Amino acid sequence: METMVTGPAHDDSPSTNEARDQWQAAYDSSRLRDVPFETMSGVPLEPVHGAEPYPGQYPYTRGLFPAGYRSRLWTMRMFAGFGTAEDTNARFKELLRNGGTGLSTAFDMPTLMGRDSDSSWALGEVGHCGVAIDTVSDMRDLFAGIDLAKVSTSMTINGPAAILMAMYVAVAEETGVARADLAGTIQNDILKEYQAQKEYIYPPRPSMRIITDMVKFTTAEMPRWHPISISGYHIREAGSTAAQELAFTLANGFAYVEAALAAGENIDEFGRRLSFFFNSHSDFFEEIGKFRAARRIWARWMKERYGATDERAMMCRFHTQTAGVSLTAQQPEINIARVATQALAAAMGGTQSLHTDGFDEAMALPTEKAARIALRTQQIVAHETGVAAVADPLGGAPFVEWMTDEMERQAEEIFEHLEDLGNGSMLEGVYEAVENGYFVGEIADSAYRFEREVNAGRRIIVGVNAFAEGAEDDVQNLLRIGHETEDYQLKRLITVKQDRNDERVAAALARVTADAEDSNTNLMPGLIEAVTASATEEEIVMAMESVFGTYVERAIV
Amino acid sequence: MSNQHTDTDTGAKVRIVLAKLGLDGHDRGIKIVARILRDAGMEVIYLGLRQTTDSIVAAAEEEDADAIGLSMHNAGHLTLAPAMIEALRTADMDIPLIVGGIVPDMDVETLTDAGVAAVLGPGAPAEEVVAAVTQAVANSS
Numbered sequence: 001m002e003t004m005v006t007g008p009a010h011d012d013s014p015s016t017n018e019a020r021d022q023w024q025a026a027y028d029s030s031r032l033r034d035v036p037f038e039t040m041s042g043v044p045l046e047p048v049h050g051a052e053p054y055p056g057q058y059p060y061t062r063g064l065f066p067a068g069y070r071s072r073l074w075t076m077r078m079f080a081g082f083g084t085a086e087d088t089n090a091r092f093k094e095l096l097r098n099g100g101t102g103l104s105t106a107f108d109m110p111t112l113m114g115r116d117s118d119s120s121w122a123l124g125e126v127g128h129c130g131v132a133i134d135t136v137s138d139m140r141d142l143f144a145g146i147d148l149a150k151v152s153t154s155m156t157i158n159g160p161a162a163i164l165m166a167m168y169v170a171v172a173e174e175t176g177v178a179r180a181d182l183a184g185t186i187q188n189d190i191l192k193e194y195q196a197q198k199e200y201i202y203p204p205r206p207s208m209r210i211i212t213d214m215v216k217f218t219t220a221e222m223p224r225w226h227p228i229s230i231s232g233y234h235i236r237e238a239g240s241t242a243a244q245e246l247a248f249t250l251a252n253g254f255a256y257v258e259a260a261l262a263a264g265e266n267i268d269e270f271g272r273r274l275s276f277f278f279n280s281h282s283d284f285f286e287e288i289g290k291f292r293a294a295r296r297i298w299a300r301w302m303k304e305r306y307g308a309t310d311e312r313a314m315m316c317r318f319h320t321q322t323a324g325v326s327l328t329a330q331q332p333e334i335n336i337a338r339v340a341t342q343a344l345a346a347a348m349g350g351t352q353s354l355h356t357d358g359f360d361e362a363m364a365l366p367t368e369k370a371a372r373i374a375l376r377t378q379q380i381v382a383h384e385t386g387v388a389a390v391a392d393p394l395g396g397a398p399f400v401e402w403m404t405d406e407m408e409r410q411a412e413e414i415f416e417h418l419e420d421l422g423n424g425s426m427l428e429g430v431y432e433a434v435e436n437g438y439f440v441g442e443i444a445d446s447a448y449r450f451e452r453e454v455n456a457g458r459r460i461i462v463g464v465n466a467f468a469e470g471a472e473d474d475v476q477n478l479l480r481i482g483h484e485t486e487d488y489q490l491k492r493l494i495t496v497k498q499d500r501n502d503e504r505v506a507a508a509l510a511r512v513t514a515d516a517e518d519s520n521t522n523l524m525p526g527l528i529e530a531v532t533a534s535a536t537e538e539e540i541v542m543a544m545e546s547v548f549g550t551y552v553e554r555a556i557v
Numbered sequence: 558m559s560n561q562h563t564d565t566d567t568g569a570k571v572r573i574v575l576a577k578l579g580l581d582g583h584d585r586g587i588k589i590v591a592r593i594l595r596d597a598g599m600e601v602i603y604l605g606l607r608q609t610t611d612s613i614v615a616a617a618e619e620e621d622a623d624a625i626g627l628s629m630h631n632a633g634h635l636t637l638a639p640a641m642i643e644a645l646r647t648a649d650m651d652i653p654l655i656v657g658g659i660v661p662d663m664d665v666e667t668l669t670d671a672g673v674a675a676v677l678g679p680g681a682p683a684e685e686v687v688a689a690v691t692q693a694v695a696n697s698s
Contacts (some may be wrong), residue, residue, distance in 0.1 A: 109580040109631055121580055124636025198582030239585050312562055325585075329659075331677045362679055363661050364632065444588045451589045455683045464680040478661055482633065555605025557590040 023054035026066035031072060037389045045389045050396030059299035061292050061395070061404065063221060063350040064315045073382050074346075075353035077154060077319065078375055081130035082365050083107030083485045084492075085141035088131040092146060094368065098375060102353060105142070106130030107164075110469060111198045114160040115539035117489040127485035130156075131366065134357045134489070134538075135496045136531045139167040140174070149177045153184035154229070154319070159201035161188040161208050163540050166527035169222075180304065185226035185275055185319070188214060191252040191430055195439035197234035198553065204431055206412050206548035209519060211256065219270050219522040224273045228256055229319065235439075238280035238326045239447020242290045243410035245279060248439060249277025250297055251418050251430055252409065256305055258427040258551045265443040267306050271313025280346040280354075281323040282338060289348025289403030297408055320351040327362040335359035347387050348394055348537045354378055364478040384427035391430060437556050444557070490516040493536070509543040516547040562581035571694050576604040576613050576623040578629070578637050586658055587628035588680075590686055594626075597687045609674040610644035617645075622652060622693045624674075642672040653658060657681070 027047055032165050038044045047067055049053055055251040056066035065071055079101050080091045081283075084241045092103050107130040110122035114132045143153075148171070152322065157164050165186050169179045190207040193200040200207065210226065218227040231248030232240075260270050275296065278294065280287050298316035304310040322342035327335045336359045343356050352455040356374040358366025366374065366503055382388055394400040414427070422429025433439055452460045460466045523544075531542050573592050577584060582654050584606060595601045602662065609633055625645075629637060638656050645654065652676035660668065665676045674693035677686055 018619060113580045115580070121578070124633035125580055128632040198584065237585070363659060438649050444585075444592075449587050450591055450594050451593075451683075462678070465682070541594070553606055555603065557588055557595070557603045 012351045019052035020539055026056050030067040031069050048391045055391040060295040060390035069388035074351050075102045076100055076378055076468050077102035077104045077353045077355055079106050079355045083127040083481055085138045088258050089142055089144055102152045107157050114201050116536050116538040117493055128481050132489045134493050134536050136170050137496050139171045148172045148323050149181045155186045156188055158190050158193050158199055160541055161186050162214055163537055166531045183224040185229045187229045189228055189231045192231050192234055195436040196238035200551045202548040203551045212259055213271050213523045226273050229275050229277045231277040233277050233279045233321055236444045240443045241446050242286045246290050246407055247411035247414035252425040255430040268310035268313045272306050276316055276318035277383050278318050278320050278343040279323050280320045285403050287345040288349045288367045289407045292404040293407035317352050319353040320346040321355040322357045324357050324361055324443040328463050329362040332359050335465055340377050344379045349380050355512050363536045367479045374503050387395050441475045490508055496534055504533045505535045508535055512543040516544045566636050570600045572600040572622045573624045575624055576615045577606045578608050581631040583630035584692040586604045592685045593686050609610045611642050614644050616652050624653045626655045632678050637669050639671045644665045653697045655693055
């Protein structure tokens with residue numbers, strides 16, 4: 001190309017750049033928020049600076065939308081869940097009242113692992129790290145009084161995701177909301193469970209079949225639903241580097257794409273419903289480079305390798321959460337500053353939605369106050385800092401462009417390794433790297449390297465290995481989940497089991513098992529029938545486990 | 558190589574069983590602790606995820622362990638740590654239990670009263686981790 005437009009749009013030289021004209025036309029036809037796009041001192045701001053590709057243009061390095069956040073701010077989606085369904089329902093309503101614009105559900109460990117609250121495995125865990133859901137009755141209480149046609153809901157669950165999605169559909173349809181009108185995301189990213197979060201139930205291949213069924217079902221019947229949120233967040237929390245987070249996550253994404261293609265799905269149809277979830281950690285420019293590289297790599301692979309033609313199927317849409325692992329138990333209030341800079345990086349990186357962590361989360365689930373401060377923190381970034389007025393505000397800065405390239409380069413090296421493992425198939429490469437311990441080994445090595453550097457004092461963590469004075473002020477007002485949650489949940493489960501029709505449950509569970517045995521049958525209709533009959537989560541998990549088996553990780557240090 | 562991390566009676570290396578008890582899958586911390594203790598010259602037997610009190614007792618017996626280390630991140634420590642102590646007592650095993658992870662300060666005394674030898678919080682430096690294990694083993698022998 002002959003000319004690079006590097007100045008603002010009011011540059012005197014006539015624009016001969018086709019990309020620029022194209023962008024301008026797209027910008028002009030974008031709906032904009034009704035706020036002044038000027039600095040706080042009244043200086044008018046151009047919507048974008050720098051060179052092509054402009055925001056909204058392939059490969060989307062500079063963002064997915066021509067007007068950036070001028071059209072629409074990111075969704076402030078605060079993750080919440082604790083205790084009983086009623087407890088979490090109250091927190092949801094509080095967040096919506098306070099200006100939160102999407103719901104995000106945290107489930108407790110037994111629910112995440114497919115166990116009921118009365119399982120021996122659930123001892124000491126009921127309602128602790130999220131809300132306890134055993135049956136569709138709990139799901140009904142969780143969303144009571146919230147119009148499911150009007151909110152978008154994110155559910156962070158993986159191993160038993162299909163069952164929870166079935167419950168959500170069942171509850172919506174009871175209240176007269178059609179499944180086609182449900183908007184939201186279910187995490188459902190099983191591959192990263194074997195790599196980092198470790199909340200798997202079945203082995204990788206049968207798990208992939210369940211996910212493929214969910215992709216098919218939502219593509220056909222739930223057009224506003226994202227059936228997978230391909231997540232690097234947990235990979236990073238487990239200790240990976242930024243580039244490993246980027247590479248492992250996108251490689252998992254490629255694996256899902258290859259699985260869906262093998263199942264005969266159309267890349268443009270399901271591709272536009274895939275979404276991602278990244279961590280925003282403390283190293284500001286590395287994070288921004290990572291976000292920009294993620295969009296570019298995904299677009300290129302989807303288009304060039306997998307043959308997507310619909311632009312929406314090339315777009316890497318992502319949610320971001322600030323780095324829980326960066327929060328310190330020492331002097332916890334200073335975590336508010338960490339969260340603020342991480343939120344700023346996410347905004348400058350162009351995230352579609354954001355959860356900001358509570359300052360007390362190194363010790364417990366956030367109190368209501370901590371969750372409110374966290375939401376306020378991202379509201380300050382959105383409304384006071386001015387970063388939402390100009391798309392990709394750092395684009396074109398040599399350091400930022402270099403960092404973006406460097407993240408991409410490191411990721412491509414990892415892709416090459418995985419492809420070699422899979423003899424050209426990313427799906428097989430990822431399976432192999434799960435089995436041979438590559439992912440867990442790489443993550444553990446990175447985590448240990450970082451820990452040693454902190455321990456040796458080569459890296460400063462404020463309040464931990466430096467500037468430790470003031471720790472006597474540590475807050476002790478933590479959210480505690482008492483025994484009453486467990487007692488209440490157990491009673492509730494007994495009541496549901498007494499009130500249901502046992503024959504109907506048995507028949508529905510038999511159907512789930514039969515569906516699991518036949519890989520040509522989609523599991524979803526049978527699962528919806530089972531949850532509607534008030535079969536418990538664990539009963540349904542076991543009905544499939546009899547066919548799929550279980551996964552046990554080798555213990556590697 | 559110092560010999561400070563050896564069992565005081567026998568001069569043998571300290572043998573410690575590390576495990577995740579229950580459903581909690583957060584294993585970043587315990588893997589780091591495993592490497593810290595191994596680098597300090599101890600014999601580390603890491604059992605991995607989803608262990609039960611019974612599986613941990615069995616492994617500790619089989620490995621002739623000098624100590625057990627559990628990592629807890631899901632606020633289950635007030636239930637799970639006493640359950641582990643109880644299982645050790647039932648098996649008549651007199652070896653120290655060390656708990657690491659997310660344990661609020663206000664719970665530390667409850668755990669030590671219940672018989673936990675040491676509690677290591679987030680950000681504990683490597684030397685503190687090694688010292689806590691060494692001390693716990695020395696105190697119990």
